[in-house]
Amino acid sequence: MIRFNQVSKVYPGGTVGLNNIDLTIGKGEFVVIVGLSGAGKSTLLRSINRLHEITSGEILIDGQSITAAQGKRLRMMRRGIGMIFQSFNLVKRSTVIRNVLAGRVGYHSTLRTMLGLFPKPDMELAFDALRRVNMLEKAYQRADQLSGGQQQRVSIARALAQEAKIILADEPVASLDPLTTRQVMDDLRRINRETGITTVVNLHYVDLAREYATRIIGVRAGEIVFDGTPIQATDAAFSEIYGRPVSGDERLGGQALEAN
Template structure:
């Protein structure tokens, strides 16, 4: 049996199925005239663990939303695996989003619904319109959702209402929901911004472990310098929509962060406490 067999049995794709990401001269200008990205070019290889660092308004969220087509580019091109994102629509766009997991700062869970059904939503990202509308799941869908919850240590909360969970538990359910898509790429938009320091460290460690286990291409938006250094291998720095740093996260100096932030480092730029 090969090393990929356990993942295949669990319903997850082998590491070799992860996708690269290419941005070529990408600019985004919103209808109000705000230039969110300015001529950004990047090449991210399958399985990379990448942080996108910058202050609020730097273009971090816009950048990762161009990857799953939530934000259309004004100019340039985005390629994710076999998909030229800029030209997608309808069924093809749904197919892309079904393979790109997304984790949000605010969890985006149905608070009155149990953990199991929240996680199962990830399977509907790849289902047909009728199945999604009717909420019909297959035995395989249910098995994959349960295995995703087990992977993040939340199987014992499977029938717990999401609204009764702690912040860290909610984010783990959100990660399980994204994992249940069997993603080729995982995007996380400030996933620990609303968590206390020990929980933030624990969630970041979970993302690293899951990404390594499945060989996932992971992009995580952060504004805290110690999290970027400690948990990601590559760091992309954005300032006012422009790429100002791209290199090993561990090698980023305080001066590099000051260039990204456009100001001197402040205490709030570090999370500080460890798990």
């Protein structure tokens, strides 16, 4: 589904974001990427849809190079990749339904989308997406009137309306309280299980990674230092990923892990 072939990213000034990454993520997986801030996990995630351009190597989506894609081909490939951000990236003054319909922009002309002329099947997709995240009753409410958790659910609905084959979520719960965090993670897991959409999530909390992932990838200094199941992600494994024992603020429960 997603294949990294010897992928490296070097930022101006010489900082290494990714160092010769070889990685395959299969269809339908729920992958959580963990690591310290600056370890390269956001670079890894955002290189999949080319929000970050790589320096060398190649990334394949369903066997086709997104690295080499240009113009219409690149737009078509990105259409199949939904993105969920920590800051939600909603148009705050627009209604919920208009924000969800933004997921359909890649399917229509610029003029049509600017005028808001979405056909009936798009409207049905958008309403169904809102239903999946229990936000249907908020369809005509302005986005800036919603709580943070509700806004993140709208961004998930936008990715569903996009008919994405892949969902990338970059720290989607970092700004949410513990209860809302679990509600959003529950939505992502349920959608992954019901639809088979490949889901790749960056998370700060190691206990959430263990609870929700089918596979955990640990990144340190731009390299993959762990790739295994949640059961294999022991306290000692997390300490190796972080280069130190995991601190309490890296657990949603707030307690430090003891290396063993």
